[in-house]
Amino acid sequence: MKDTKPFPVLKNDNLLRAARGEVVDRVPVWVMRQAGRYLPEFQELRKQHDFFTVCRTPELACEVTMQPLRRFDLDASIIFSDILVIPQALGLTVEMHAGVGPVLPQPINTPEDLKRLTPDGALSRLTYVGDAITMMRHKLEGRVPLIGFTGAPWTLMGYMIEGGGSKTMSKAKAWLSDHPEDTKLFLNLLTDAIMQVKAGAQMLQVFESSAEHLTKEDFLIWAVPYLRRIRDELVDRLTKKAVPLVPITLFAKGAGHSLKEQSELGYDVIGLDWTVDPIEARALVGPNITLQGNLDPQDMYRDADELRALTTEMVHKFGKSRYIANLGHGITPQTPITSMDVLVEAVHKAL
Numbered sequence: 452m453k454d455t456k457p458f459p460v461l462k463n464d465n466l467l468r469a470a471r472g473e474v475v476d477r478v479p480v481w482v483m484r485q486a487g488r489y490l491p492e493f494q495e496l497r498k499q500h501d502f503f504t505v506c507r508t509p510e511l512a513c514e515v516t517m518q519p520l521r522r523f524d525l526d527a528s529i530i531f532s533d534i535l536v537i538p539q540a541l542g543l544t545v546e547m548h549a550g551v552g553p554v555l556p557q558p559i560n561t562p563e564d565l566k567r568l569t570p571d572g573a574l575s576r577l578t579y580v581g582d583a584i585t586m587m588r589h590k591l592e593g594r595v596p597l598i599g600f601t602g603a604p605w606t607l608m609g610y611m612i613e614g615g616g617s618k619t620m621s622k623a624k625a626w627l628s629d630h631p632e633d634t635k636l637f638l639n640l641l642t643d644a645i646m647q648v649k650a651g652a653q654m655l656q657v658f659e660s661s662a663e664h665l666t667k668e669d670f671l672i673w674a675v676p677y678l679r680r681i682r683d684e685l686v687d688r689l690t691k692k693a694v695p696l697v698p699i700t701l702f703a704k705g706a707g708h709s710l711k712e713q714s715e716l717g718y719d720v721i722g723l724d725w726t727v728d729p730i731e732a733r734a735l736v737g738p739n740i741t742l743q744g745n746l747d748p749q750d751m752y753r754d755a756d757e758l759r760a761l762t763t764e765m766v767h768k769f770g771k772s773r774y775i776a777n778l779g780h781g782i783t784p785q786t787p788i789t790s791m792d793v794l795v796e797a798v799h800k801a802l
């Protein structure tokens with residue numbers, strides 16, 4: 452039976468206030484991939500359960516979502532799931548191989564293969580995401596906001612064509628020139644499926660993690676229109692259903708060349724990777740967008756004093772207004788857990 456109890460009142464709303472440009476008590480901080488491989492309790496749970504079983508079982512997904520919050524004074528939680536649940540819901544097999552990452556044994560090789568995808572009913576195959584989000588909102592007891600997320604079309608298309616992660620995305624990039632019309636169909640199909648994932652989270656993040664493989668020109672052609680569409684349709688749908696809007700973050704890794712263009716897409720927050728200078732980024736996006744990021748995940752391997760100094764310097768550059776502290780990409784598996792405390796404390800004490 453669906454849980455229809457009202458959600459607990461939010462106590463720490465600094466994340467949402469920062470996203471809306473309101474005054475915050477302290478600079479909010481969370482970390483991409485904060486629920487995951489660097490935590491021994493996650494590794495322990497993964498010994499007992501397959502990756503996608505964790506995603507599909509709300510109790511387990513909530514447990515993993517909660518793990519970093521038990522240890523660190525974070526200002527947000529992010530629901531445990533993966534961007535590859537969408538290709539799965541579209542009928543592709545996705546396996547998670549230990550030490551390798553995601554593997555899609557029957558990738559999309561040719562435009563003909565698009566017929567294998569099953570967009571009809573994809574939404575109903577993703578109800579477990581919404582169920583986990585609803586359960587998590589209760590379990591959080593209003594401590595911090597809950598972030599939902601999705602992969603952006605170009606990034607998802609890349610995994611579906613390459614059959615997993617790729618250093619070059621060469622097969623997916625070949626599609627752009629070899630099958631431009633089919634690529635548009637493909638990207639639009641993913642935009643549609645993505646639209647169906649939003650599920651009552653208090654904030655959403657769109658991951659365009661593979662933007663780093665595109666030239667600026669290709670980013671503007673093959674990513675930007677679909678990123679615009681995701682945001683516009685989301686706002687449109689929520690408005691029509693009289694559901695209050697939630698802030699949306701765009702994180703296009705490696706697209707620091709197009710910050711101005713990104714700032715014109717209607718997103719509330721733009722996530723930055725570590726290659727971008729905070730002061731230059733602010734000048735490009737103007738005063739009305741919140742910035743998120745962007746410590747180099749590798750800095751988490753430095754000693755505590757160095758990490759503290761770098762974090763403090765970063766927060767000073769961004770300032771207290773319209774800023775959410777984070778890494779410039781996901782936390783990496785071998786990161787010492789103690790670095791998380793140093794990071795979080797340094798952010799909170801910086802201003």
Ligand code: 1CP
Pocket residue numbers: 482483484485486487488497502529530531532533534535547548549550551552553600615616617658660780781
């Ligand atoms: O066996 C395991 O436990 C696998 C490790 C793992 C985890 C913990 C994977 C495999 N995915 C996740 C969870 C996950 N994935 C979250 C959880 C919430 C959080 O704490 O942040 C999120 C937000 C993601 C999103 C995701 N998955 C992205 C976008 C973010 C990013 O890092 O750029 C991408 C590209 C993926 C694909 C994926 N899933 C897993 C891996 C190792 C990868 C990347 C593979 C590659 O390209 O090499």
